[in-house]
Amino acid sequence: MSLERASFMQACLELAQIPDHGLLPNPRVGAIIVYQSKIIAEGFHRGPGTPHAEIAAIRNAEKKGFRKFSQSDLYVNLEPCCHLNKRTPPCAPQLIEKAFKNIFIAHLDPHPLVRGNGRDQLRKSGIKVSVGLLNEAAQDLNQAFIKNQTRSETYITMKLALSFDGKMANDSGQSQWITSEASRSFVHQLRNQTTAIGVGSRTIEIDDPRLSIRLRQKSEKFSKLVIFGRPKDLKSKKVWKVFGPGRIIIWDEKIEKLPRRLYEDHGIYQLLVEGGPKLASSLLLKGLADELHLFYGRGFIGGKGRFSLGRDWTLKSLADSVSFQPQSAGLIGPDLYANGRLNVYRYHPKNR
Amino acid sequence: MSLERASFMQACLELAQIPDHGLLPNPRVGAIIVYQSKIIAEGFHRGPGTPHAEIAAIRNAEKKGFRKFSQSDLYVNLEPCCHLNKRTPPCAPQLIEKAFKNIFIAHLDPHPLVRGNGRDQLRKSGIKVSVGLLNEAAQDLNQAFIKNQTRSETYITMKLALSFDGKMANDSGQSQWITSEASRSFVHQLRNQTTAIGVGSRTIEIDDPRLSIRLRQKSEKFSKLVIFGRPKDLKSKKVWKVFGPGRIIIWDEKIEKLPRRLYEDHGIYQLLVEGGPKLASSLLLKGLADELHLFYGRGFIGGKGRFSLGRDWTLKSLADSVSFQPQSAGLIGPDLYANGRLNVYRYHPKNR
Known part of the structure; x- marks a missing residue:
């Protein structure tokens, strides 16, 4: 693997991570244009309805008056799209128009309408296309997207706040606050990434939290709320005001059905569970927490x-x-923090 | 605070940390000699019976043919000693002989025979002495030494290996292995720093560990072993072979007496407790774990x-x-690791 090429793809991965909010159902994508071993322009995807990374990079190059696309290479962490089933025009035809010399792709797009078709279109036009550079790192960046596309299931993230001896509350049920303001502020960043939040009905009854996202201004941008179990007197609770009836889902079915049903019936791409010990234990033991x-x-x-x-x-x-x-892992304020995956999603068709 | 001076003192702190084994009862000390804003020579203390850091730095300077001590500054994180009650000659007279221009000291030596006397001797000779540069960071480096000297008590370090949900064993008592080989190997580094190891009698009975230190070759260098509670049939256990009768202390007194008695009666400067949940809980709740x-x-x-x-x-x-x-905090192999103090020891007389 060429170190230079790897560092260009690494630059794409870093660009892809710029948005501090979630992009789902879209993936995180970064792209760069390289001419004579120099980065000419960068682009990244900012979310549904906005230009894809490749197109953003081309526009940035053109703004600088750059025209030598046919002598340039394009690096992008996801296969360029080729389908019309979305708000923006497909990328492959636009890349073909620019007649790039080489296109380096980290991995193929698991979206059912792409899956190698973008690569094939580009190749047919005479562009040299190479797939597989930093494949694993690129897939790590888009685990939720890959799970959504390959399994039609919601990606389930779980937040756990524990004392150092592993308790979620003391024996009398007191849990406010085990973690610091710094950690709780970080949780608002996690909420900003997700499609929906999930809690147990006990949390709603006892803590009566708002479950809002400080980082979002307007209530329309709030996630959906999944409540596990049926809380009594829900309408008197703060979440009723914040989310309203249309955005609250009461879950009292078998937990195993959760990922598929939330995805297919409710269009939830990612669920951040902030539940109590019972819910968390069940998701862990049944392998449902990703x-x-x-x-x-x-x-x-x-x-x-x-x-x-x-x-x-x-x-x-x-x-x-x-x-x-x-x-x-690291410290957040006075707290110890760790992040990791329990399930890993990979899309590995013939990648070349 | 001059940034240049702070960076020279920082260099001393880094030198002090070079030895990978414990130096107790001696402190960790690093020293550098600075002439015309350049570091001429470095020295650090390697343990009881070996030259103190200041003397090591002077010897290294002389080896290079350097003679201009009277136009140089000396930086050292601990006050130079002035007493004869040890294996090496006192440092202050040797520094006076070299007639350093300035001596920068992070903090005074809490040793009862020093405590400002070293500083005073140097000043009387006409050397300008400044005390207090990076004082707190320097004291952090020698917490066990400071506790020993100011309180005549053993410094108690505790190792806890927990599952992510905070258990030290599963309900049937199985604890081998909750943490990985990488973490257990790191524990051998911790053992290499301490004077003695402490475990509960249950651990001796059930796990029958060797409690050796892989990093030390000879059995004479092994620490003492403190066993909490009286294990049955101790003589059939591996620790009996490794430590032998003279180096095993059976502790069945009140736990509150531990730090003073271990220090005064047994000459233990630092105890690394690797006990089970009962012992660990008791040391935590009573504030005895440092x-x-x-x-x-x-x-x-x-x-x-x-x-x-x-x-x-x-x-x-x-x-x-x-x-x-x-x-x-950080990752050690697949495990999450955190280090921190529960008690902080400071020696703050008139420091100037």
């Missing part, structure tokens, strides 16, 4: 652990536990 | 939490919990 954001704070609170994870699990051996390996 | 090394590994093991921390605590409110804020 990604974890773990916060340890406060200290050691002791007690019998009434509100700790997996109280009703009866795993016989350590080997039966739900494995977890964080991929990144 | 520093924590926390490892989260394996995943979520669930159950009733028979082997979790603070089972018998009955704290009424979250505000009563044992507060903990890690100072550093």
